Amino acid sequence: MDNVFLRWREPATRLLSRALPGDVLWYIETERPVFALTFDDGPHPETTPGLLEVLREHGAKATFFLVGERVRANPRVVEQIVAEGHEVANHLMRDERSVLVPDEQFERELAETSRLLEAYGPVRWFRPGSGFYKPxxxxxxxxxxxxxxxxxxxxxxxxxxxxxxxxxxxxxxVRAGSIVVLHEGTEKRRGVVATTDELLSASGLTAVSVSTLVG
Incomplete structure (x- = not known):
């Protein structure tokens, strides 16, 4: 299954999270039948509304890690995300590998993206582009x-x-306490809507935002 490019069982994730430096959230140990559902690289006028419709149908919530330049281009889509009770989070200004961005630029653009998002609600989380990071x-x-x-x-x-x-x-x-990462934000990723629908139907767990999972 080539499209699933990281698939870790919970014990392996625990070991990995302890081995890597820094305070990074990978999962939550919980007995509640919930997992955090997250989407990277939006908002997008085609993929995001479809995701919101599927989430509404399943009574599910999610955290959308949004790209700053796409937030600027699609403010009404961000408004819809928040209006339907979902969480927004920081995915930097562009869809790129954050680890390759110079430190000063990273600091500036992280803050810039947060300022854009804070117009819609509180921002607690960030995800580095492509998942790589430096201390x-x-x-x-x-x-x-x-x-x-x-x-x-x-x-x-x-x-x-x-x-x-x-x-x-x-x-x-997926297990209770897992954090699932899916990707939207481009037309070729529009299949994420069907993927999300099928996942929510088959998982046997309730999808929640990252903040709800942690809380």
Missing amino acids: QMLRTAAEQGLRAVLGTLVAGNTGGPGDGAIAGGLAAS
Whole structure:
């Protein structure tokens, strides 16, 4: 299943989270039948409304890690995300590998993205682009009141035939306390809507925001 490019069982995730430096949220130990559902790289006028409709149908909530330049371009979509009770979080200004961005630029653009998002609601979390980070990035984020969130299960729709297998693989692996990362934000990822629908139907767990999972 090529489209699921990270698929860790919970014990492996625990070991990995202890081995890597820094305060990064990968999962939560809980007995509640819930997992955090997160979406990267939005908002997008085609993919995001479809996701909101599916979430509404399932009574699910999610955290949307939004890209600053796309927030500027699609303010009404962000308004809809928040109006329907979902959480917004910081995914930097552009869809790129944050670890390659110079430290001063990272600091400036992290703050800029938060300022854009704070017009819609509180911002607690950030996710580095492509999931890679340096300790300095975590220190900078902490100074700005943000904590890094990665994930237990990560998948990306590509628009190819493999998209149809993503939800089944995720549903078989997700556990209470998992953090699932899906990707939207481009037309070729529009299959994420069907993936989300199938995952929510098959997982046997309730999807919540990161803040609700932590709380």
